Amino acid sequence: MSTVFNFTFVPWFRSVAPYIHKFRHQTFVVGITGEAIAAGKLQSIVQDLAMIQAMGVDIVLVHGFRPQVNEQLRLKNHQPQFAAGVRITDPVALDCAQEAAGQLRYEIEAAFSQGLPNTPMAGARVRVMSGNFLTARPVGIVDGVDFQHTGLVRKVDVEGIRRALNSEAMVLISPFGFSPTGEAFNLSMEEVATRVACELKAHKLIFLTEVPGLASNPLEPISEDNPIDTEIPLANARRMLAQLPAPEQPSDPSFYLRHCVRACEHGVERSHILPFAVDGSLLLEIYVHDGVGTMVIDEKLxxxxxxxxxxxxxxxxxxxxxxxxxxxxxxxxxxxxxxxxxxxxxxxxxxxxxxxxxxxxxxxxxxxxxxxxxxxxxxxxxxxxxxxxxxxxxxxxxxxxxxxxxxxxxxxxxxxxxxxxxxxxxxxxxxxxxxxxxxxxxxxxxxx
Ligand SMILES: CC(C)(COP(=O)(O)OP(=O)(O)OC[C@H]1O[C@@H](n2cnc3c(N)ncnc32)[C@H](O)[C@@H]1OP(=O)(O)O)[C@@H](O)C(=O)NCCC(=O)NCCS
Known part of the structure; x- marks a missing residue:
């Protein structure tokens, strides 16, 4: 091995050590958008998550499935319907959501099960546990629009999730929930991840998204003069939200920000918006001083x-x-x-x-x-x-x-x-x- 390699590797590895110590036994809730999976990023994200878990972090993974549900609808020649940026889940869309969730769960479990030699997954043994951890309720009729099977999280089974985490499993949650009468509801990944993070009092909520982060002036596009704001104190984030229009699609600046603010207001000290397009963005954000993307932090102002x-x-x-x-x-x-x-x-x-x-x-x-x-x-x-x-x-x-x-x-x-x-x-x-x-x-x- 070359001396140059020793010279760079050893200080680098040591520089990561404080972060490893700090995050051991902490709980991170990670929300992966369906877009990340559609873009073929699942393998690398899974490898990074397996490593983070091996370094002692308890992980709850929530996956989204927006493009996958749209694809199923397209195959059925059924037009997706949205109101105020929220899907209206009619019986056909509910079927599609169930199919998409089943398929994605299968793909995610398969990705965590592989252990091919010469990959970062060699020797990894990640036990993934899913379950009926969420109770849902209908969104109902809002401004005259019936959202049908679109739901909101009513309750999170904190004890069940904790028990799974304590058995060293990674918990996988689909954005799906059932009402006490057994009716199924399609939920949003962002709402589920936020609620789960709040209820678990997680140390971090992390969204792996199609956006690179939030611009310093979120009303203008990201540029050299308007770079990504890497760290936004909660009070500023609240002020930003008040100025921004309500989001209609995930690329709108307030889309993830409002969930980050909500999490921070409910005891999650740090919420992150990271780009899945940057390879290893999870590792960079967690174990490197400067990180990538945007973090909303509840730092006492x-x-x-x-x-x-x-x-x-x-x-x-x-x-x-x-x-x-x-x-x-x-x-x-x-x-x-x-x-x-x-x-x-x-x-x-x-x-x-x-x-x-x-x-x-x-x-x-x-x-x-x-x-x-x-x-x-x-x-x-x-x-x-x-x-x-x-x-x-x-x-x-x-x-x-x-x-x-x-x-x-x-x-x-x-x-x-x-x-x-x-x-x-x-x-x-x-x-x-x-x-x-x-x-x-x-x-x-x-x-x-
Ligand atoms: C340098 C200084 C500002 C750091 O403040 P701090 O609040 O202790 O810093 P943090 O808590 O963020 O970081 C602490 C880490 O820095 C290390 N550290 C502290 N002083 C250091 C020094 N002089 N050289 C190298 N590392 C140092 C600590 O050992 C600790 O490392 P660890 O996390 O691996 O245990 C503080 O030590 C200080 O006020 N020093 C005296 C004044 C000074 O030297 N100012 C700089 C003049 S240019």
Whole structure:
């Protein structure tokens, strides 16, 4: 094996370790759209799920079947009917849904059963359990439209699902449910996955979808100037939803977002919208710092905020010990007061535990993160990471394409988070002029 391979593989594998530890024994609910299966992505998704399960995550998988039901209807020469983006399930559509669900369940179970040598499934033993975990009720008649056999989730058998998960099985749920009178109802994958995640108090709800994520301004198409918003705090997501028109089809920005918001409001801390078109998107989102797609996060907003003049005293108190031991460059009070708008702080119960400042160099489309500090009593709990993400987001919003830091002792913390070493000559002119050559700080740069 080549040394180069060892050199890249070992640090890479180690960098994944914290995520493996963190997610062990957590519960993820994963909703796969029928479109993902129709696009031939089932094998690779199953391989990734089997690996995630092997790393100790309890997985509930909910599959969709929109295109498969449409295909069955087409074969029967029956026109699909929708009202407000929701399928009207007449008796023919109900038959088609049953057939499609049966077929997909079979395909998914088959995919989890394979263990061909030289594939990621070699040696995997994934036990898949399905069952009547959902009780349904009819949508009924809305605005004069009778939705017939289209239903909503009435109850989730949490105990049944938990028992299956505790026996180390992966739970597979079709968007189908029965009423207490035994009547069948066609449900939507998104509603089922959301309800199951809420009832199970899952750690994550993940949708594998045909959309790449949500644009920063979801009213405009995704572009270089309107990139995917990788992380949306719940309060912002709610605001976005209020501005967006009601969804009519899955590609509409509010389609998955409203389910993510609902999940976050009911105790699921993180909900993700991921593109199935990106190979390995599940692995990238779960085990890599930056991830792909969009995550809605119920981060207590009062925790992370931009600083005000009242915070100057707390910031000085926080950074002073690190200035005294030489980790940080000295800043006097007037300088901090003048730059206070560039600081982000992190607060727990009204006490400031961390800060970082952002200085933009518009002419070079870059930005500096400075004075990043977390109080020693709070270090190692992820506050540094939260500050970095917020600063990255602020920098991106102001047009920066890269973010840089100057450090003498904290290089590895930044390297682990996607920064790369650069020479001081790389710095924008205005910053280079202030570079302290005797301090010999390392310049580290990250693409945004
Ligand atoms: C660097 C700093 C901001 C990180 O904050 P934090 O809240 O502890 O960070 P997180 O909780 O997100 O990450 C903690 C991880 O970083 C590691 N870490 C902390 N300081 C580090 C350093 N100097 N070098 C490398 N890794 C470091 C921890 O060991 C921990 O690793 P683990 O998750 O594998 O256990 C914080 O340690 C700090 O304030 N340091 C002193 C000031 C400083 O050096 N600022 C940077 C100046 S450029």
């Amino acid at each position: 009062e925790e992370l905020r931009e600083a005000t003049i009242d915070d100057v005293g707390s910031i000085i108190q926080l950074i002073e010990p690190f200035e005294n031991d030489g980790t940080l460059v000295k800043r006097d009070r007037t300088e901090i007061e003048r730059d206070i708008a560039s600081y982000t702080v992190i607060e727990h119960d009204g006490v400031i535990f961390g800060c970082a400042a952002l200085h933009i160099y518009p002419e070079a489309q870059t930005a500096e993160m400075a004075a990043v500090t977390v109080s020693p009593t709070a270090q190692g709990t992820g506050d540094g990471e939260k500050l970095l993400k917020r600063i990255e987001k602020r920098a991106r919003a102001q047009g920066a394409k890269t973010l840089f830091v100057l450090t003498t002792r904290t290089m590895h913390w930044f390297l682990k988070r996607g920064f790369e070493p650069a020479s001081p000559d790389w710095l924008p002119q205005a910053r280079k002029a202030k570079y302290n050559w005797s301090r010999k700080s390392q310049v580290l740069v990250k693409s945004l």
